[in-house]
Amino acid sequence: MTYLEQVQKVQKLNEEFKNADSLTLLKYVNEEFKSLALVSSFGAESAILLHLISRVNPELPVFFMDTGKIFSQTLDYKKTLEKQLKLTNIQIFHPDEAQLSLHDPKGIKHKTDTNLCCYIRKVEPLARALKNISAWISGRKRFQAASRADIPLFELENMKIKINPLANSSAEELSEYAALHELPEHPLLKEGYPSIGCIPCTSPVKKGDNPRSGRWAGLDKTECGIH
Ligand code: SF4
Numbered sequence: 001m002t003y004l005e006q007v008q009k010v011q012k013l014n015e016e017f018k019n020a021d022s023l024t025l026l027k028y029v030n031e032e033f034k035s036l037a038l039v040s041s042f043g044a045e046s047a048i049l050l051h052l053i054s055r056v057n058p059e060l061p062v063f064f065m066d067t068g069k070i071f072s073q074t075l076d077y078k079k080t081l082e083k084q085l086k087l088t089n090i091q092i093f094h095p096d097e098a099q100l101s102l103h104d105p106k107g108i109k110h111k112t113d114t115n116l117c118c119y120i121r122k123v124e125p126l127a128r129a130l131k132n133i134s135a136w137i138s139g140r141k142r143f144q145a146a147s148r149a150d151i152p153l154f155e156l157e158n159m160k161i162k163i164n165p166l167a168n169s170s171a172e173e174l175s176e177y178a179a180l181h182e183l184p185e186h187p188l189l190k191e192g193y194p195s196i197g198c199i200p201c202t203s204p205v206k207k208g209d210n211p212r213s214g215r216w217a218g219l220d221k222t223e224c225g226i227h
Pocket of ligand 1: 067069110113114115117118119121122197198199200201224
Protein backbone atom coordinates (compact mmCIF):
# COMPACT_ATOMS: atom_id res chain seq x y z
CA MET A 1 0.00 0.00 0.00
CA THR A 2 1.38 3.44 -0.90
CA TYR A 3 1.81 6.24 1.62
CA LEU A 4 -1.22 8.08 0.18
CA GLU A 5 -3.37 4.95 0.38
CA GLN A 6 -2.30 4.47 4.01
CA VAL A 7 -3.21 8.09 4.83
CA GLN A 8 -6.61 7.64 3.21
CA LYS A 9 -7.19 4.41 5.10
CA VAL A 10 -6.38 6.09 8.43
CA GLN A 11 -8.75 8.98 7.66
CA LYS A 12 -11.54 6.55 6.74
CA LEU A 13 -11.02 4.50 9.91
CA ASN A 14 -11.08 7.60 12.12
CA GLU A 15 -14.41 8.59 10.59
CA GLU A 16 -15.85 5.09 10.73
CA PHE A 17 -14.96 4.46 14.39
CA LYS A 18 -15.36 7.94 15.88
CA ASN A 19 -18.39 6.85 17.93
CA ALA A 20 -17.47 3.19 18.41
CA ASP A 21 -16.59 1.70 21.78
CA SER A 22 -13.09 0.35 22.39
CA LEU A 23 -14.14 -3.29 22.30
CA THR A 24 -15.81 -2.94 18.88
CA LEU A 25 -12.74 -1.16 17.54
CA LEU A 26 -10.40 -3.83 18.89
CA LYS A 27 -12.49 -6.64 17.40
CA TYR A 28 -12.25 -4.92 14.04
CA VAL A 29 -8.48 -4.35 14.10
CA ASN A 30 -7.88 -7.90 15.32
CA GLU A 31 -9.60 -9.18 12.15
CA GLU A 32 -8.31 -6.51 9.79
CA PHE A 33 -4.57 -6.46 10.52
CA LYS A 34 -2.78 -9.78 10.22
CA SER A 35 0.47 -8.56 11.79
CA LEU A 36 -0.83 -6.70 14.82
CA ALA A 37 0.61 -6.25 18.32
CA LEU A 38 -0.13 -4.36 21.51
CA VAL A 39 2.69 -2.42 23.15
CA SER A 40 2.22 -2.23 26.91
CA SER A 41 4.27 -0.70 29.72
CA PHE A 42 2.27 -2.65 32.33
CA GLY A 43 1.88 0.72 34.01
CA ALA A 44 -0.88 2.35 36.03
CA GLU A 45 -3.77 1.99 33.55
CA SER A 46 -2.46 -0.88 31.42
CA ALA A 47 -4.80 -3.49 32.88
CA ILE A 48 -7.82 -2.04 31.08
CA LEU A 49 -6.47 -2.39 27.56
CA LEU A 50 -4.91 -5.75 28.39
CA HIS A 51 -8.29 -6.93 29.69
CA LEU A 52 -10.01 -5.75 26.51
CA ILE A 53 -7.39 -7.61 24.46
CA SER A 54 -7.95 -10.75 26.52
CA ARG A 55 -11.63 -10.60 25.53
CA VAL A 56 -10.79 -10.19 21.84
CA ASN A 57 -7.69 -12.34 21.35
CA PRO A 58 -5.57 -13.49 24.32
CA GLU A 59 -2.97 -14.80 21.85
CA LEU A 60 -2.28 -11.37 20.39
CA PRO A 61 1.42 -10.46 20.74
CA VAL A 62 1.95 -8.05 23.64
CA PHE A 63 5.33 -6.32 23.47
CA PHE A 64 6.98 -5.10 26.67
CA MET A 65 10.17 -3.02 26.62
CA ASP A 66 12.23 -4.01 29.64
CA THR A 67 14.58 -1.03 29.80
CA GLY A 68 16.61 -2.48 32.66
CA LYS A 69 15.34 0.37 34.84
CA ILE A 70 11.84 -0.94 35.51
CA PHE A 71 10.32 -1.05 39.02
CA SER A 72 10.19 -4.56 40.45
CA GLN A 73 6.51 -3.83 41.21
CA THR A 74 5.87 -3.42 37.47
CA LEU A 75 7.55 -6.74 36.70
CA ASP A 76 5.42 -8.42 39.39
CA TYR A 77 2.31 -6.69 38.04
CA LYS A 78 3.10 -8.01 34.56
CA LYS A 79 3.18 -11.55 35.92
CA THR A 80 -0.10 -11.01 37.80
CA LEU A 81 -1.93 -9.69 34.73
CA GLU A 82 -0.43 -12.31 32.43
CA LYS A 83 -1.80 -15.06 34.67
CA GLN A 84 -5.14 -13.47 35.54
CA LEU A 85 -5.99 -12.42 31.99
CA LYS A 86 -4.55 -15.62 30.48
CA LEU A 87 -2.43 -13.70 28.00
CA THR A 88 -0.33 -16.25 26.13
CA ASN A 89 1.96 -14.17 23.95
CA ILE A 90 3.79 -11.52 25.99
CA GLN A 91 7.17 -10.81 24.41
CA ILE A 92 9.92 -8.95 26.24
CA PHE A 93 12.45 -6.78 24.41
CA HIS A 94 15.71 -5.62 25.99
CA PRO A 95 18.19 -2.92 24.99
CA ASP A 96 20.88 -4.02 22.56
CA GLU A 97 23.99 -5.04 24.53
CA ALA A 98 26.37 -3.40 22.05
CA GLN A 99 24.47 -0.09 22.28
CA LEU A 100 24.52 -0.27 26.06
CA SER A 101 28.27 -0.97 26.15
CA LEU A 102 28.94 1.86 23.75
CA HIS A 103 26.67 4.58 25.16
CA ASP A 104 25.77 3.62 28.71
CA PRO A 105 28.30 1.15 30.14
CA LYS A 106 27.68 2.35 33.71
CA GLY A 107 23.89 2.53 33.40
CA ILE A 108 23.74 6.21 34.31
CA LYS A 109 23.03 7.86 30.95
CA HIS A 110 19.61 8.99 32.26
CA LYS A 111 21.49 11.50 34.45
CA THR A 112 23.10 13.31 31.54
CA ASP A 113 21.13 12.54 28.37
CA THR A 114 17.60 11.24 28.83
CA ASN A 115 16.90 11.31 25.09
CA LEU A 116 19.84 9.04 24.31
CA CYS A 117 18.98 6.80 27.25
CA CYS A 118 15.37 6.48 26.04
CA TYR A 119 16.61 5.82 22.53
CA ILE A 120 18.83 2.93 23.63
CA ARG A 121 16.41 1.47 26.15
CA LYS A 122 13.01 2.08 24.51
CA VAL A 123 13.03 3.47 20.97
CA GLU A 124 15.51 1.06 19.36
CA PRO A 125 14.07 -2.05 21.07
CA LEU A 126 10.56 -1.03 20.00
CA ALA A 127 11.69 -0.47 16.40
CA ARG A 128 13.15 -4.00 16.51
CA ALA A 129 9.91 -5.38 17.97
CA LEU A 130 7.79 -3.70 15.30
CA LYS A 131 10.00 -4.71 12.37
CA ASN A 132 7.49 -7.20 10.95
CA ILE A 133 4.35 -5.57 12.31
CA SER A 134 2.01 -3.49 10.14
CA ALA A 135 -0.20 -2.07 12.90
CA TRP A 136 0.20 -1.65 16.65
CA ILE A 137 -1.98 -0.72 19.56
CA SER A 138 -1.06 1.83 22.20
CA GLY A 139 -2.84 2.73 25.43
CA ARG A 140 -2.52 6.52 25.21
CA LYS A 141 -5.47 8.65 26.24
CA ARG A 142 -6.26 12.30 25.48
CA PHE A 143 -6.93 13.21 29.09
CA GLN A 144 -3.43 12.17 30.20
CA ALA A 145 -1.58 15.33 29.15
CA ALA A 146 -1.83 18.45 27.00
CA SER A 147 0.65 16.84 24.58
CA ARG A 148 -1.86 14.00 24.10
CA ALA A 149 -5.01 16.13 23.82
CA ASP A 150 -5.39 15.59 20.07
CA ILE A 151 -4.42 11.98 19.58
CA PRO A 152 -6.67 10.25 17.05
CA LEU A 153 -7.99 6.69 17.19
CA PHE A 154 -5.84 5.78 14.18
CA GLU A 155 -2.64 7.42 12.99
CA LEU A 156 0.14 6.68 10.55
CA GLU A 157 3.70 6.61 11.84
CA ASN A 158 6.72 5.31 9.93
CA MET A 159 4.36 3.56 7.51
CA LYS A 160 2.74 1.62 10.34
CA ILE A 161 -0.78 2.21 11.60
CA LYS A 162 -0.87 3.09 15.27
CA ILE A 163 -4.17 2.43 16.99
CA ASN A 164 -5.21 4.27 20.16
CA PRO A 165 -8.48 2.54 21.15
CA LEU A 166 -8.74 4.40 24.48
CA ALA A 167 -7.98 7.84 23.03
CA ASN A 168 -11.53 9.07 23.69
CA SER A 169 -11.96 7.41 27.09
CA SER A 170 -12.19 9.51 30.23
CA ALA A 171 -10.44 8.72 33.52
CA GLU A 172 -13.87 8.03 35.06
CA GLU A 173 -14.83 5.55 32.34
CA LEU A 174 -11.56 3.68 32.79
CA SER A 175 -12.00 3.55 36.57
CA GLU A 176 -15.52 2.20 36.12
CA TYR A 177 -14.28 -0.46 33.70
CA ALA A 178 -11.50 -1.52 36.07
CA ALA A 179 -13.96 -1.72 38.99
CA LEU A 180 -16.58 -3.63 36.99
CA HIS A 181 -14.05 -6.27 35.97
CA GLU A 182 -12.25 -6.25 39.32
CA LEU A 183 -8.89 -5.60 37.70
CA PRO A 184 -5.90 -5.54 40.04
CA GLU A 185 -4.24 -2.15 40.59
CA HIS A 186 -0.58 -1.49 39.93
CA PRO A 187 0.99 -1.66 43.41
CA LEU A 188 2.60 1.79 43.01
CA LEU A 189 -0.72 3.57 42.45
CA LYS A 190 -1.50 3.69 46.15
CA GLU A 191 1.99 5.10 46.76
CA GLY A 192 1.19 8.17 44.67
CA TYR A 193 2.42 7.12 41.22
CA PRO A 194 -0.42 7.64 38.70
CA SER A 195 1.95 7.25 35.73
CA ILE A 196 4.77 4.73 35.91
CA GLY A 197 7.88 4.38 33.77
CA CYS A 198 11.53 3.80 34.70
CA ILE A 199 12.73 4.13 38.30
CA PRO A 200 15.11 7.09 37.82
CA CYS A 201 12.58 9.12 35.78
CA THR A 202 9.35 8.55 37.71
CA SER A 203 8.31 10.48 40.83
CA PRO A 204 5.15 10.40 42.94
CA VAL A 205 2.58 13.09 42.15
CA LYS A 206 0.51 15.21 44.52
CA LYS A 207 -3.24 14.56 44.46
CA GLY A 208 -4.88 16.71 41.78
CA ASP A 209 -1.68 17.31 39.80
CA ASN A 210 -1.30 16.21 36.19
CA PRO A 211 -0.82 12.41 36.34
CA ARG A 212 2.19 12.58 33.99
CA SER A 213 3.91 15.40 35.87
CA GLY A 214 5.95 12.81 37.76
CA ARG A 215 7.62 11.63 34.55
CA TRP A 216 11.01 13.31 33.96
CA ALA A 217 10.01 15.85 36.61
CA GLY A 218 12.01 19.07 36.32
CA LEU A 219 13.02 18.36 32.71
CA ASP A 220 11.59 19.71 29.49
CA LYS A 221 10.64 16.21 28.39
CA THR A 222 7.17 14.67 28.32
CA GLU A 223 7.52 11.57 26.13
CA CYS A 224 10.17 8.89 25.79
CA GLY A 225 10.34 9.06 22.02
CA ILE A 226 8.24 6.04 21.11
CA HIS A 227 5.20 8.28 20.62
S1 SF4 B 1 12.74 6.84 31.12
FE1 SF4 B 1 14.71 7.43 32.07
S2 SF4 B 1 15.78 5.52 32.62
FE2 SF4 B 1 14.06 5.00 31.23
S3 SF4 B 1 14.97 4.88 29.25
FE3 SF4 B 1 14.20 6.99 29.46
S4 SF4 B 1 15.86 8.23 30.35
FE4 SF4 B 1 16.40 6.04 30.55
